[in-house]
Structures are given as structure tokens and as C-alpha cells.
Amino acid sequence: MKLVLIGAPAAGKGTQARKLIARYGLAYISTGDMLREEVAKKSELGLNVKSVMASGGLVSDEMIIAIVKERIKEDDCKNGFILDGFPRTVVQAKKLDELIGNIDKAIYINAPDEVMLERITARETCPKCGASYNKIAIPSKVAGICDVCGEKLEQRKDDTLEAGKARLKTFHDQSEPLVEYYNAQGYLFEVDGLKGADNIFNDIAGELGERA
Numbered sequence: 001m002k003l004v005l006i007g008a009p010a011a012g013k014g015t016q017a018r019k020l021i022a023r024y025g026l027a028y029i030s031t032g033d034m035l036r037e038e039v040a041k042k043s044e045l046g047l048n049v050k051s052v053m054a055s056g057g058l059v060s061d062e063m064i065i066a067i068v069k070e071r072i073k074e075d076d077c078k079n080g081f082i083l084d085g086f087p088r089t090v091v092q093a094k095k096l097d098e099l100i101g102n103i104d105k106a107i108y109i110n111a112p113d114e115v116m117l118e119r120i121t122a123r124e125t126c127p128k129c130g131a132s133y134n135k136i137a138i139p140s141k142v143a144g145i146c147d148v149c150g151e152k153l154e155q156r157k158d159d160t161l162e163a164g165k166a167r168l169k170t171f172h173d174q175s176e177p178l179v180e181y182y183n184a185q186g187y188l189f190e191v192d193g194l195k196g197a198d199n200i201f202n203d204i205a206g207e208l209g210e211r212a
């Protein structure tokens with residue numbers, strides 16, 4: 001099964017992806033995570049990507065497609081995969097079609113900007129152990145301090161209010177045509193992003209059924 005997850009930053013794509021992996025045994029391909037790993041490794045690609053991401057912009061199609069093309073060749077993708085953060089645009093979606101043929105479903109988690117912005121700016125991560133928190137949804141026991149290792153928590157550069165607004169605008173500009181594209185092909189499944197993680201997952205699983 002080949003799934004595409006679409007949703008604004010902080011719409012809960014990661015949470016749904018984890019549930020889908022557990023249920024259907026799919027590989028999880030987050031292009032954002034993969035790019036952040038490159039940045040952390042300070043690879044050539046990582047250095048190129050760093051300044052773009054810090055300003056809330058997007059990495060070039062060629063770069064992302066090359067990364068995805070290599071990633072889906074790996075063994076864990078044999079049963080299928082979930083793409084998170086790719087494709088972001090209709091151009092990328094068409095490239096993906098060329099690469100894999102049809103997807104099975106594009107799952108669009110739809111939620112209002114105001115709520116997403118609140119969630120984005122509430123995110124905190126631990127620079128030492130990588131644990132992540134959210135001041136609203138999953139707060140650390142002591143404000144600003146990591147539960148696991150006691151380090152001072154930080155906000156990712158693209159989770160500030162300004163960068164968050166830019167990311168949401170970019171999401172709408174680029175992803176609304178993408179939603180239309182998959183809708184026209186009959187692959188779109190839209191779910192209300194405010195109804196809670198378990199309810200969202202029940203809706204998605206109901207749509208996907210028992211298929212492997």
C-alpha cells in the first residue's frame with residue numbers, strides 16, 4: 001500500500017503515520033526528518049538545505065525526488081510506505097506517479113490555520129536527547145526542561161511564529177492544488193484534523209479497510 005499524507009505543519013501527520021505503520025506494516029518516509037538528518041550530519045546536501053528550512057522555505061524538487069527515489073528502494077518499503085512531506089506540489093506528485101505508478105490513497109488531514117499556528121509555536125525539543133514536547137498537548141513536567149535528561153528545551157527555528165506563518169502560507173499555496181489533483185484522480189480521503197488522534201485514525205482505517 002502506497003500512501004501520501006497531506007496536512008499543514010502540526011496537523012498530526014506524524015501521529016497518524018505511527019498508527020498506520022503499526023496497523024499495516026508500512027515504511028515511514030518523512031522527507032522533513034531525512035533532510036533534518038542531513039543538516040545534523042552537516043553533509044553537503046544538509047548545508048544547502050539548512051538556510052532554506054530556517055526561513056520556512058522549501059527545498060528544490062530535484063533534491064527531494066532524488067532522496068525519495070533512493071529511499072523507496074530499501075527493503076522496508078516492500079510492503080508499501082507512507083510518504084510524509086512529499087509530494088508537496090502537483091509537479092512533485094506527477095514525478096511520484098512516474099516513479100511508482102499510482103498511489104493507493106492520499107490522506108488529507110484538514111485543520112484551521114489558527115489552531116495549527118498555536119500547535120507549531122508550542123513545540124519544543126531537547127537538543128541533547130531529541131525528546132519532543134508541546135507546551136499545549138504534551139508539556140514537559142517542568143516548563144522548559146527535558147523530562148528525560150534535564151537539558152533546557154529549545155524551539156526549532158522553523159517553529160517560531162514568523163516561520164510558522166510562512167510555512168502555513170507555503171502549505172496553502174502549494175498543497176491546495178495537490179489536494180485538488182488527488183481529488184480529481186479519486187485518491188483523496190479528507191479527514192477532520194480537530195477530532196482527536198484516535199478518531200482521525202479510526203476514520204482513516206475505515207477507509208483503508210483490512211488491505212495489507
Ligand SMILES: [Zn+2]
Nearest residue numbers: 126129146149
Ligand atoms: Zn533530553
